[in-house]
Amino acid sequence: MAGGLAALLDDIAVLAKAAAASVDDVAAAAGRASTKAAGVVIDDTAVTPRYVHGFTPDRELPIVWKIALGSLRNKILFILPAALLLSQFLDWLLTPILMCGGIYLAYEGAEKIYELIAHRDHKKEETAAERGPEDEKAMVRGAITTDFILSAEIMVISLNEVTDEPFVTRALILLVVAFLVTVLVYGLVGLIVKVDDIGLKMIETKQGFMETVGRFLVAAMPKVLSVLSTVGIAAMLWVGGHILLVGVDELGWHWPYETVHHWEEAVNGGALGWIVNTLASAVIGLLVGAIAVLVMHFIPRKKKDGEAATAH
Template identity: 70%
Template sequence: MAGGLAALLDDIAAIAKLAAASVDDVSAAAGRASAKAVGVVIDDTAVTPRYVHGFSPARELPIVWKIAKGSLRNKLLFILPAALLLSQFVPWLLTPILMVGGTYLAFEGAEKIWELISGHAKEHTTVPVAAKGEDSEKSMVGGAIRTDLILSTEIMVIALNEVSHEPFLARTIILAVVALLITAVVYGVVALIVKMDDIGLHLAERSSRAASAIGRGLVKAMPKVLSVLSTVGIVAMLWVGGHILLVGVDDLGWHAPIDLLHQLEHLVDGVPGVGGFLAWLIDTLGSAIVGALVGAVVVAIMHVIPKRKKPVAAH
């Protein structure tokens, strides 16, 4: 009896060690998968504050929370099951789906540039978002969640590619961990960015001269920071959209575009001290140019060409 109990305890200990090892493996794999997606995470963080800009301070954190919940819902309820099923049964379909998403991102970035050039952006920004009412808030949140869907899909697919060799259950757990981790990081940083001016006001009222000076500096700087982030967000959409398209056409068999980009990278990657940065810059600019060109075509189809069509005169 004692021997049987000892054997049972040994088995339980072995199972516990195996479970602990599995948790460690999942944690490590989730960390690797998240690290692979860090570029898109940065883009997501840069894009989102653009949707919060213009709301009253009291609505900023609730708006960020709404977008964060929509992002998590995107990842866990739609992207995660779809990615797992597609990778299991029709993995070849992932690339075309990603390319559709990349085209949409490129369109969004190019559309913002077209609005700036055509003057439509001024029409949208004349009235503060807070004064436009609840419908405008819903529209902005919806737009942010739609954009997040594309970026989150890219993040999750990158993570999926990193752990594609894992068993189905382990892949599911790892991707769920990545979804929670990435959402917390992105929207935690976004919340900090959009509330930085309020933090500055709080510091400006402190009795300490140093704290007060820092607070005043934050208050003055934040409108410019948000404006810069808005521009970075537009560029990020073109960059990520173009990169998705370049990788997609390469996976589908047309290697010339990405090969040309790699050749240009090789020309500068040997430059002492700055070679790595220059190679990254060429990759980024090349992807952004592709995104801008594809986005411009879609903008022309959606906005420019229909406006230039004149109604046929009745005889």
């Protein structure tokens, strides 16, 4: 009996070590996968603060929290199962689906630019807070929709890094990535939108250096948020264009990707190569987005104008 108990304890110890090693492997793989998706994570962080802009300070963190919950729900309930099933049975569909998301992002970015140009002579619009709670709901929905596309790319990039792993391991890794990325992105966003409040608290201390830093933070944050809003628009064009650039290459049309790659090589790669790739992707995103804006805004308007003229 004692020998049997000792053998059982040995078996339990072996299983525990194997489980610990498995957890370590999942954590390491999740870290590796998250690193590969770092560019999109940065874009996601840059895009989100513009959705909070214009709301009163007491609504900022609740809105970030709502968007974060929506983002986590996107990743866990929709993107993760779909990505796993598609990679297992219909892996050829992942690229076309991602490209549809790329077109949507390009459209979103180009539409924001169009709105800035089209309304440049108009009086300043009401702030989001002045438009009421319905606008808050609309903003949250818009942020979660945009996040869905960015989250899908993060998850697919991460999935591509662990395709050799067993199905269950892949699922665990993507689950870790989903939580890790969501906490990182929305933790940073929450910090960014509350920095001015932190500055106000520092000013209230009336303690020399602390007060000076506080005044600097309060003065700087509107400019930082404005810059982040612009970066967010550029990021949508860049990420959308890059998805399309890589997508057409994977589908067999290699010329666009190879051309951009040659440009990268011409500047010896590295940071300059990254800048070249980013600019090229942004231009592609802007061109595709502009076509999408034309289709969504101008063609329906011309059709309505034509019908109105016929009626008269």
